[in-house]
Amino acid sequence: MKDAVDSLIEKFAIEITSELRDYLRFLYENLHLEELSDKEQHYFIDYFYKSEALRNMAAFALELADIMQEIQENIPTIEQAERLANGKEQRLYYEHKWEEVRRHKLKHQTRKKGNILYVPFNEYKKDPGPIIICLEQTTGMEAYTELCKSMILPLFMSAHREQRDLYIVPYDYQIHVHYRFENGHLNLSDFKDFMEYKAKGEAAILPVLHFVKGLLQENQHCGEADIIIFTEGRPIDGQHLVGKQTKTMLEEMKKKYHAEFSVIAMHEHNFNEQQFWFANKAIFADDAIQ
Structure with missing residues (x-):
């Protein structure tokens, strides 16, 4: 079965080596190129062919898998086994995960003084920052x-x-x-x-x-x-x-x-x-x- 990158290569009649295919697949997955229009995807692929720097960066990223993982661990990410293929399902999944994190944080930031509970709801409502x-x-x-x-x-x-x-x-x-x-x-x-x-x-x-x-x-x-x-x-x-x-x-x-x-x-x-x-x-x- 063809994946998205193979379909993209076929659609634009691209001649590509297996090595460049791996680089393009990495970029496709990490930059969400499927969201771009056909014209934009064609532009990106043309830029990919013309930019030696971009190809080198993709090659570096593939070679430095361990360091990449360490960097990404600084930011909440989903484990490989939990990643979902469908974009809408994935978005809902992440919203659910963030909701769980917020509830957990709310519980631990709630203070009790006498019979009064101080609940920081303003923090609970906040979206993840940049x-x-x-x-x-x-x-x-x-x-x-x-x-x-x-x-x-x-x-x-x-x-x-x-x-x-x-x-x-x-x-x-x-x-x-x-x-x-x-x-x-x-x-x-x-x-x-x-x-x-x-x-x-x-x-x-x-x-x-x-x-x-x-x-x-x-x-x-x-x-x-x-x-x-x-x-x-x-x-x-x-x-x-x-x-x-x-x-x-x-x-x-x-x-x-x-x-x-x-x-x-x-x-x-x-x-x-x-x-x-x-x-x-x-x-x-x-x-x-x-």
């Missing part, structure tokens, strides 16, 4: 750009399944542009721009953290937010992360917006644990780079 990816794009990160972007690709699937907005914020010493993929849905123009985006110079971490705070303020009606920072590990203003003003801001983000921070550093020896004190989890890409 996934915000901060991607350092500097001279020092140039060699790791494709690696980092390949790690980001599976997060489209997580955002889509959980109906969460996915933000990608490239940064150097400031923020030049950012991309929002509503509920994890693919926007071809923004996706292509993100794939081809490059910056130079050094990295400053404070501007991107302030920008993230602004995004959280825009989404304050939502619940937990996941912030994932890709970095070489040596921002020029890293010493300010331990300053009183920055600590206050980060603690507010964690408490008020339920922000969970993960840092993916290219090398462990570059990672300053004291400066990145706010990270709930740190992942080192040394093994993948080697």
Whole structure:
């Protein structure tokens, strides 16, 4: 029986090697290409053939399965055995899962004082917050750009399944542009721009953290937010992360917006644990780079 990718290849009369077929299948599954129109799918496949970088990223992602799994564990995901084929059934399943999580959280956050129960219903009503990816794009990160972007690709699937907005914020010493993929849905123009985006110079971490705070303020009606920072590990203003003003801001983000921070550093020896004190989890890409 033909799968969706085989049908797509046949529909557009594509000549493709088995290796490229695997790469395209990975992208099809993670980016939900079935939601695109025929014209958009044809455009994507044409871009896939023309973009060596995109093919390399898909290859990286397939090779780095273990690291991909570790990254995705930072975000609530459904076990492989529980994944459902039908999109509508899948959406209903995820809504049910989130409802269970909310009820569990409500139960544990309910306080009793005397004969009075204090129930935080305002938290119960909140939708899951956004996934915000901060991607350092500097001279020092140039060699790791494709690696980092390949790690980001599976997060489209997580955002889509959980109906969460996915933000990608490239940064150097400031923020030049950012991309929002509503509920994890693919926007071809923004996706292509993100794939081809490059910056130079050094990295400053404070501007991107302030920008993230602004995004959280825009989404304050939502619940937990996941912030994932890709970095070489040596921002020029890293010493300010331990300053009183920055600590206050980060603690507010964690408490008020339920922000969970993960840092993916290219090398462990570059990672300053004291400066990145706010990270709930740190992942080192040394093994993948080697």
